[in-house]
Amino acid sequence: MNPKRSANKKYWKPKSKRWLAAAILSPAAAVAASALVPNVQAVNTLYYRTALVAFLAALLVLWTMRRFRNRLYHYSQFIAAAGLALTVLDLLTTKSNILKLPFFPGPTQIVEVLYTERAMLFVCTVYSLRLFFAGLACGVILGVATGVMTGWNRQWNYWLFPVLKIIGVIPPVAWIPLALVVFPTSFYAGIFLLALASWFSIAFMVAGGIASTPKAYFEVSRTLGASERFLLFHVAIPNAVPSIFTGIATSAGMCFMTLVITEMIGAKAGLGWYINWAKAWASYDKVYASILIMGAAFCIILGVINLFRNYFLRWQK
Amino acid sequence: MIEVRNISRIYYDTSGLPTEALLAVSLAIRQGEFLSLIGPSGCGKTTLLRLIAGLDLPQSGELLIENRAIEKPSHERGYVFQQAALFPWKTVEENIAVGLKARHTYKEKKSLVPEYIRLVGLTGFAKSYPHELSGGMMQRVAIARALINEPKALLLDEPLGALDAFTRIELQNTIRRIWSETGTTIVLVTHDVDEAIYLSDRIAIMTARPGRISEIIDVEINSRRDRNHDDFINLRRRALEKLHLAGEVYANVRGAGEAI
Ligand SMILES: Nc1ncnc2c1ncn2[C@@H]1O[C@H](COP(=O)(O)OP(=O)(O)OP(=O)(O)O)[C@@H](O)[C@H]1O
Ligand SMILES: [Mg+2]
Numbered sequence: 273m274n275p276k277r278s279a280n281k282k283y284w285k286p287k288s289k290r291w292l293a294a295a296i297l298s299p300a301a302a303v304a305a306s307a308l309v310p311n312v313q314a315v316n317t318l319y320y321r322t323a324l325v326a327f328l329a330a331l332l333v334l335w336t337m338r339r340f341r342n343r344l345y346h347y348s349q350f351i352a353a354a355g356l357a358l359t360v361l362d363l364l365t366t367k368s369n370i371l372k373l374p375f376f377p378g379p380t381q382i383v384e385v386l387y388t389e390r391a392m393l394f395v396c397t398v399y400s401l402r403l404f405f406a407g408l409a410c411g412v413i414l415g416v417a418t419g420v421m422t423g424w425n426r427q428w429n430y431w432l433f434p435v436l437k438i439i440g441v442i443p444p445v446a447w448i449p450l451a452l453v454v455f456p457t458s459f460y461a462g463i464f465l466l467a468l469a470s471w472f473s474i475a476f477m478v479a480g481g482i483a484s485t486p487k488a489y490f491e492v493s494r495t496l497g498a499s500e501r502f503l504l505f506h507v508a509i510p511n512a513v514p515s516i517f518t519g520i521a522t523s524a525g526m527c528f529m530t531l532v533i534t535e536m537i538g539a540k541a542g543l544g545w546y547i548n549w550a551k552a553w554a555s556y557d558k559v560y561a562s563i564l565i566m567g568a569a570f571c572i573i574l575g576v577i578n579l580f581r582n583y584f585l586r587w588q589k
Numbered sequence: 590m591i592e593v594r595n596i597s598r599i600y601y602d603t604s605g606l607p608t609e610a611l612l613a614v615s616l617a618i619r620q621g622e623f624l625s626l627i628g629p630s631g632c633g634k635t636t637l638l639r640l641i642a643g644l645d646l647p648q649s650g651e652l653l654i655e656n657r658a659i660e661k662p663s664h665e666r667g668y669v670f671q672q673a674a675l676f677p678w679k680t681v682e683e684n685i686a687v688g689l690k691a692r693h694t695y696k697e698k699k700s701l702v703p704e705y706i707r708l709v710g711l712t713g714f715a716k717s718y719p720h721e722l723s724g725g726m727m728q729r730v731a732i733a734r735a736l737i738n739e740p741k742a743l744l745l746d747e748p749l750g751a752l753d754a755f756t757r758i759e760l761q762n763t764i765r766r767i768w769s770e771t772g773t774t775i776v777l778v779t780h781d782v783d784e785a786i787y788l789s790d791r792i793a794i795m796t797a798r799p800g801r802i803s804e805i806i807d808v809e810i811n812s813r814r815d816r817n818h819d820d821f822i823n824l825r826r827r828a829l830e831k832l833h834l835a836g837e838v839y840a841n842v843r844g845a846g847e848a849i
Contacts, residue, residue: 486674488670488672488674489674489676491644491662491668491670491674492668492670492674492731492734493687493691494644494661494662495642495643495644495662495663495664495666495667495668495735496664496667496687496688496691496692496734496735496738497663497664497688497691497692497738498687498691499691502690502691506687506690506691507676510676510678510679511678513678586718587677587678587679587680587718587719587720588677588720589720
């Protein structure tokens with residue numbers, strides 16, 4: 273294999289000057305379009321342009337820092353494409369009214385809403401994240417507990433496995449009507465639904481991880497004087513830890529979906545609720561703003577899960 | 590010290606056909622000795638060692654250690670597999686400490702861990718994870734992990750089988766040093782005649798189908814000092830002859846080729 277190619281597996285084209293230039297020129301073009309082309313729709317372009325300029329400034333600052341330089345190169349294709357897309361969208365909406373309001377607000381207007389509604393959006397984001405992590409934590413605890421019992425004990429396996437299999441295929445949102453009646457507040461109902469969404473895939477993965485513990489690990493431990501308890505807690509469960517994280521990673525998307533749907537249907541706060549509320553007022557700029565935040569929030573969620581994963585699985589290659 | 594009396598172990602495959610892995614095998618292992626088990630592939634060496642460890646039970650016959658029956662695995666009999674079977678989520682020192690943790694003696698005996706790391710020559714690797722170690726180093730960890738319980742006997746099932754020739758010789762020397770430093774009884778399964786002569790007091794030669802011990806060769810101290818000494822070469826010839834009688838196909842067996 274070409275050593276030059278294998279040298280950098282992590283970053284794509286970490287030396288390409290051309291893409292870096294594109295990554296700087298295309299946001300600059302967006303700024304220019306916003307500043308030079310006259311508006312057709314009535315909007316305040318200040319926030320949008322300030323955001324773009326701040327973004328460009330951040331790029332330049334990162335460029336001066338050696339440890340971020342490879343990453344900057346890596347993402348330069350994305351940045352270039354995003355800048356281009358913003359320019360085109362801006363021209364199609366704010367600058368020409370080809371895509372009409374209120375359904376298709378331009379980037380200018382969305383950025384404006386992100387700024388003017390920041391307090392509300394912040395509260396909603398915090399509320400959604402709190403519900404997400406509380407629900408996921410319950411799902412992980414339940415999932416690990418039932419998974420361990422299913423994978424370790426034949427008697428438990430006999431009862432739990434079929435139950436998991438049947439309840440596991442039902443979409444968690446199907447329980448919304450029940451959850452909203454049974455639980456005192458929509459927050460607890462949300463926790464229940466999110467726990468349900470993550471419980472089953474985690475339980476299945478953990479049961480598999482426990483059952484697939486190499487026999488040699490148990491035999492070695494027995495010749496070292498280990499009790500059954502030790503075999504479970506120091507051999508089988510640690511062996512299932514990678515499966516726990518696979519279960520969390522695969523159920524995170526399902527959890528997030530359940531979260532948003534639950535909030536749209538039953539909650540009084542959160543990003544899902546905000547979308548519904550904004551839609552009722554035909555404020556599509558707010559809808560898109562909260563969708564953007566959802567995307568960012570889910571990225572952060574995956575990042576946090578990954579941090580935990582890297583810490584607990586530091587023994588892997 | 591360990592007595593194997595007339596034991597048989599028969600496996601049945603899915604269609605019910607029997608394999609006589611061991612048939613009426615008897616063997617007395619002495620306190621503090623180094624005994625090697627050698628024989629063609631499939632002759633029941635692993636089966637015998639697992640029975641001694643208590644990881645498996647015979648259909649008939651008796652297994653005794655210091656006149657007590659062997660019924661289940663115990664920290665008195667340390668076992669090392671061909672693949673080290675280290676816990677990948679534990680560092681070297683944590684792997685070695687498993688025996689202490691399992692027996693709830695970690696608090697008092699913590700200080701043994703670095704001692705055993707030194708004994709197997711892994712100073713400086715205490716915090717490494719198994720995937721960062723070479724095959725030979727993993728076997729060193731596995732040996733230290735078994736030894737920290739101060740077992741009455743150490744059972745080694747081809748621990749060096751998967752290693753290259755150079756690493757193998759290094760580890761043979763380590764095992765010999767450990768044996769003289771700890772004085773524990775060692776039973777070693779191997780394919781390598783030279784290894785058996787170099788390390789053991791006695792070599793038990795096994796035959797296949799049904800698995801039996803056909804011959805026990807005493808190795809005098811003099812013969813085992815030097816691999817090129819006449820005594821060593823004579824003993825090797827004698828052992829190989831016995832092995833050829835034991836199984837016609839032995840010449841094809843892995844390990845024997847390098848030994849000749
Ligand atoms: N779990 C098992 N089920 C069925 N047959 C088995 C089992 N374990 C071993 N045997 C059979 O018993 C015989 C002895 O096996 P054993 O593993 O003890 O041989 P071995 O001398 O250790 O061979 P090798 O040198 O290849 O490791 C073989 O014929 C094998 O097929
Ligand atoms: Mg074997």
